[in-house]
Amino acid sequence: QSALTQPPSASGSPGQSVTITCTGSSSDVGDYDHVSWYQQHPGKAPKLMISEVSKRRSGVPDRFSGSKFGNTASLTVSGLQAEDEAAYYCTSYAGSNNFVVFGGGTKLTVL
């Protein structure tokens, strides 16, 4: 069981927006602004999309945005495109004991 909770699936039509949530606790997401989001296409290595809650990595389209409220972080994909269909994982720094925790991943389908 993953330390961070993500919905197993999400979907949207091309052009729509979809938001994926990542719920942790006051020991990780709620206590640190060190949430990252990764995109993974089938058979490929994950790719860092967002770090520090909302900072897009260079080259990542501004259709991708991140935010956080309390113990829940969110990834929003606006103007969905077919190439956005992938699995998305969140991670958070969790202090010196656990250090890093992962979410269970969300499969995003573009209808």
Added chain:
Amino acid sequence: QITLKESGPTLVKPTQTLTLTCTFSGFSLSTSGVGVGWIRQPPGKALEWLALIFWNDDEHYNPSLRNRLTITKDTSKNQVLLTLADVDPVDTATYYCARAFYYIGAALSDWGQGTLVTVSS
């Protein structure tokens, strides 16, 4: 250009020790804030963080696997090694190594292609 590549056995027998090597280029593990981590993914399942080692020799392990894992680095060779003791078929997975940044919560900025390890007798 930053590259990372995992290498090691593709098949390991139960109870054996698995040793994987991450060979990287384009960055140095002697640079402040830089680290290398290992992450695995069983077929069809989610990513699981295993271990991280940083420029200052700081090591961190997934608490659930801590007693079976060891991570070491050879800065001169640009390599990071991961050993996983007493393997079981549930350890069958694609193992990835990735560059990490300490000061932004160990965000994993660059990943290797991964190597599939099967545990079977």
